[in-house]
Amino acid sequence: MNTEDKQLSSIYKQAKQEIPAEHIDDAILAAAKRETKKFSLPYNPFSNTWRVSASLAAVLILSFGIVTLIEDVEDEFTLDGVTPLIIEETESRQLPANNVEKRRALAKAPSTARAKSSLQQPAAKSLSDTSNAEMTHDLLSFREQDKKRNEQLARKNKQEAQRTKLQTESTDQISLSPALPLSSPSTITTGIDEQAMLPYWQYKDEGMSIRLIQRLPDQTRGYFIARGFSAKHAELIAQSCVFQTVFKNTSNTGEPSAIVYNMENWVVSHNGKSGGMKTREKWAMQWQELNVPAAAKLAFEWGLLPTRQDYQPGDYNWGMAIFDLAPADNFNLKITWQQHNEQHSVIIPKMLCAADIHADPEAP
Amino acid sequence: MKLIKYLSPLWLFFLFQTTFLIAAQPIFPPVAKPFSAYNFNVKDIDGTQYKLSDYRGKVVVLNFWATWCPPCREEMPSMNRAHHKLENDNIIILAINVGEDEDTIFEFTGNYPVDFPLLMDQTGNVIKRYPVMGLPTTYIINPAGLVTHRTVGGRAWDDDTLLNELRRMQTSAGK
Numbered sequence: 044m045n046t047e048d049k050q051l052s053s054i055y056k057q058a059k060q061e062i063p064a065e066h067i068d069d070a071i072l073a074a075a076k077r078e079t080k081k082f083s084l085p086y087n088p089f090s091n092t093w094r095v096s097a098s099l100a101a102v103l104i105l106s107f108g109i110v111t112l113i114e115d116v117e118d119e120f121t122l123d124g125v126t127p128l129i130i131e132e133t134e135s136r137q138l139p140a141n142n143v144e145k146r147r148a149l150a151k152a153p154s155t156a157r158a159k160s161s162l163q164q165p166a167a168k169s170l171s172d173t174s175n176a177e178m179t180h181d182l183l184s185f186r187e188q189d190k191k192r193n194e195q196l197a198r199k200n201k202q203e204a205q206r207t208k209l210q211t212e213s214t215d216q217i218s219l220s221p222a223l224p225l226s227s228p229s230t231i232t233t234g235i236d237e238q239a240m241l242p243y244w245q246y247k248d249e250g251m252s253i254r255l256i257q258r259l260p261d262q263t264r265g266y267f268i269a270r271g272f273s274a275k276h277a278e279l280i281a282q283s284c285v286f287q288t289v290f291k292n293t294s295n296t297g298e299p300s301a302i303v304y305n306m307e308n309w310v311v312s313h314n315g316k317s318g319g320m321k322t323r324e325k326w327a328m329q330w331q332e333l334n335v336p337a338a339a340k341l342a343f344e345w346g347l348l349p350t351r352q353d354y355q356p357g358d359y360n361w362g363m364a365i366f367d368l369a370p371a372d373n374f375n376l377k378i379t380w381q382q383h384n385e386q387h388s389v390i391i392p393k394m395l396c397a398a399d400i401h402a403d404p405e406a407p
Numbered sequence: 408m409k410l411i412k413y414l415s416p417l418w419l420f421f422l423f424q425t426t427f428l429i430a431a432q433p434i435f436p437p438v439a440k441p442f443s444a445y446n447f448n449v450k451d452i453d454g455t456q457y458k459l460s461d462y463r464g465k466v467v468v469l470n471f472w473a474t475w476c477p478p479c480r481e482e483m484p485s486m487n488r489a490h491h492k493l494e495n496d497n498i499i500i501l502a503i504n505v506g507e508d509e510d511t512i513f514e515f516t517g518n519y520p521v522d523f524p525l526l527m528d529q530t531g532n533v534i535k536r537y538p539v540m541g542l543p544t545t546y547i548i549n550p551a552g553l554v555t556h557r558t559v560g561g562r563a564w565d566d567d568t569l570l571n572e573l574r575r576m577q578t579s580a581g582k
Contacts, residue, residue, distance in 0.1 A: 266475075270475075341531045342475075344531075345473060345476075345506065345541075346475070348541065349540035349541040352540045352541060354560075355436030355559070357436075357560070358436070358558060358559035358560050359560035360540075360542075360560060361476065361477055361478055361541075
């Protein structure tokens with residue numbers, strides 16, 4: 044600090060502190076208040092209403108989102124928790140998929156031999172004859188083979204779905220009867236079932252959902268041969284068009300109401316012709332004529348989706364729906380049911396029966 | 408914080424409404440008209456004979472199932488837990504397998520341990536006496552031997568609300 048700075052500093056110290064006069068201070072304050080008043084609205088007790096409205100809207104949107112999410116999660120759990128297809132794959136694994144002769148030979152084998160060769164139905168008494176280590180090894184080996192088989196089937200089905208433009212999720216135009224309230228958020232979706240890795244068609248509205256998942260003819264052969272059908276008779280089913288079906292009364296999440304349906308009223312349209320479903324009663328007559336064993340008939344009967352059913356809220360069934368069509372056929376399905384004292388119907392268009400494809404032979 | 412202040416009452420209202428809706432659902436759908444339960448006499452997988460009339464005076468949960476039925480498999484573990492929870496309540500769980508043999512059921516129990524009786528209806532004679540359309544179907548039989556409720560499809564049988572409802576049925580019958 045030089046001499047000049049020191050002098051200047053002492054002058055400042057001696058000078059009086061600058062404080063505006065009181066009247067100037069008041070004038071500044073008054074002017075400021077005038078300016079701010081220009082932009083403030085008069086007091087309104089409802090001026091904050093938008094916040095409540097916004098909160099309400101946010102809560103409603105969040106609530107709707109959560110409820111929808113819960114419903115979806117529930118669906119996923121129910122549909123995907125355990126699927127029969129993996130087990131059925133296990134059964135069909137015993138039958139070389141691309142070797143009809145071997146399959147027939149196995150079918151002709153004594154039932155005890157079949158039972159031992161099947162993972163699904165090993166004779167319980169034979170468990171004591173087999174060491175746990177061997178069983179574990181076999182199971183792991185089978186599971187690995189099944190996994191490979193599933194992957195192969197998945198690839199093939201994806202290709203098939205691409206060919207038929209079904210690979211990606213899509214929502215089709217819904218054909219609704221006038222009785223179905225237009226306000227109900229009903230949808231038809233198609234896609235690949237996550238567990239079965241096969242195409243599915245699903246209809247869903249506020250009170251009901253039905254999902255039809257393709258079954259490969261080879262799965263059907265394996266399933267029914269394992270339940271006492273001869274290869275010849277299992278082939279009759281396999282050469283039809285089979286879907287694994289899940290029918291649910293979902294009205295327990297909204298306005299509860301029972302569902303009643305009769306499959307005999309459902310209409311299958313194929314190549315410009317309309318017909319009915321091939322119900323368990325129609326099959327039963329055929330099995331009677333063909334002298335199918337009683338145990339096989341019983342397994343068949345309970346394996347199919349009921350022809351008639353009434354579902355209370357929360358009730359559901361799994362079962363096969365069999366159409367009197369051939370593998371790879373296209374068709375439209377009109378489903379009818381009663382709920383909320385109204386007749387409902389929906390047409391699920393462009394459904395496709397699974398083609399009779401076979402997995403490639405296992406790589407050595 | 409202000410947002411939370413505004414949302415809290417609405418959330419409470421929403422939760423109350425949801426709880427009310429869930430509580431409003433019937434736990435077991437009642438049958439249109441109660442009917443006498445068919446008095447079956449069947450064996451379990453160990454050869455022990457079971458007769459329904461032996462359980463007169465108790466609430467019986469009668470389940471029809473098969474090993475190949477996915478919802479049947481899915482509900483079996485919860486049914487087993489329910490069996491243990493109800494052991495001291497005079498409530499009986501019986502599961503009737505439809506059309507399968509001992510070996511198949513025995514193998515199933517390897518993966519799904521079950522401690523209540525697994526009865527066999529290989530010929531389908533018992534299931535025909537009940538108005539079953541699809542599997543699984545479960546009937547609630549009251550202590551007087553009347554079928555009063557029915558569920559179709561799997562349930563979480565060890566749910567406390569559901570168990571309390573069964574206990575209520577048993578207790579009210581004793582009054």
